[in-house]
Amino acid sequence: QVQLVESGGGLVQAGGSLRLSCAASGSIFSINAMGWYRQAPGKQRELVAAITSGGSTNYADSVKGRFTISRDNAKNTVYLQMNSLKPEDTAVYYCNADLAPVDSYYFSDYWGQGTQVTVSS
Numbered sequence: 001q002v003q004l005v006e007s008g009g010g011l012v013q014a015g016g017s018l019r020l021s022c023a024a025s026g027s028i029f030s031i032n033a034m035g036w037y038r039q040a041p042g043k044q045r046e047l048v049a050a051i052t053s054g055g056s057t058n059y060a061d062s063v064k065g066r067f068t069i070s071r072d073n074a075k076n077t078v079y080l081q082m083n084s085l086k087p088e089d090t091a092v093y094y095c096n097a098d099l100a101p102v103d104s105y106y107f108s109d110y111w112g113q114g115t116q117v118t119v120s121s
Helices: none
Strands: 003-007 010-013 018-025 028-039 046-051 057-059 067-072 077-082 091-101 108-111 115-120
Touching: 003 091, 018 028, 018 091, 018 115, 028 067, 028 077, 046 067, 046 077, 057 067, 077 091
Parallel strands: 010 115
Antiparallel strands: 003 018, 018 077, 028 046, 028 091, 046 057, 067 077, 091 108, 091 115
């Protein structure tokens, strides 16, 4: 059973920082891209940042220069360092991974349970 478990969310004042972590566990054959999405109340889920297994990154325009995504392939873990947070960053943040479990070797999307990030003004 493959799981993605997020941690690091919370309440922070505008201008502050938070670091999110997401660890993939279980019988994993391989992981391609990993990323972070967010969903604010009444809005669609949107991509925040993604990173390939080789380290190439992609960011939403709204977070460029403030957020940094990284990963530790040995630990099957992806991180999101969020600096200069704004109230509009408030959302539930979800971890995503394109991975193949050992029992199928078929790549598909896996999601974490989500972690709340709240930025107060």
